[in-house]
Amino acid sequence: MFFVPFVRRGIATLEGDAAAHLVRVLRVEPNQQFEISDNQHRYLATVVTARKSEVVFEVDEQLPDLAPVPEVTLYASIFKFDHFEWLLEKATECNVHTIVPVIAERTEKGLDQAAAKRSERWERILLEASQQSRRMEMPFLTEPIPFFEAIEKEASHRIILDELRQGPPLVTLSLQPGNSVALLLGPEGGWADRERHLAMEKGWRPMSLGPNVLRAETAGIAALSTISQLVSETATC
DSSP states (O other): OEEOSOOBTTEEEEEHHHHHIIIIISOOOTTOEEEEEOSSOEEEEEEEEEETTEEEEEEEEEEOOOOOOOEEEEEEEOOOHHHHHHHHHHHHHTTOSEEEEEEOTTSOTTHHHHHHTTHHHHHHHHHHHHHHHTOSSOOEEOOOEEHHHHTTOOOSEEEEEOTTOOSSBGGGOOOOTTOEEEEEEOOTTOOOHHHHHHHHHTTOEEEBOOSSOOOHHHHHHHHHHHHHHHHHHHHHO
């Protein structure tokens, strides 16, 4: 799956670094057929031009859209970037809809400001993970927001993941068609007591991922994997 800026009159074009990557690294050649997406629909398309500065696709047919799934937003407290970027990649593979970096009380000093400078790199990670996992749409990545703004956001189910392992198991969450899910993920070192209490006062529900204390990025992926499975079970009911 390759993402293209748009499809117009049955033609889609990639230019610059994206085209060079397809030609030099992936060895794309004319007459090869691939799935492409304009971030709205999927298409089966044939390569008609493959140069390092430009790759042109001609659409053969529009493919059926994937079944809609509940929108899952991950409010992820910012932590060390190598771990955070791994979370971005795997969250994309787990079909997250939106990722919101959150500045928590225990976010390491300086990471919040540095995060704003990495948006281009993070968008590239999301693009590559979306193509690898054959998503129809890339997830949205927002600007970092403070914790106190994050807990004001609405969703059908608002869940705070906490190293204290409070609340029922996440696997017991009951999802209905049309539901949205928000997951609030703490930083390295966990939530400050004040943050935990404020989130619960705002209606965020603590749920558990099991008896062990997980690293932040592991907890995020475990939660998204669980939600993905619950979504699949809901769709087959």
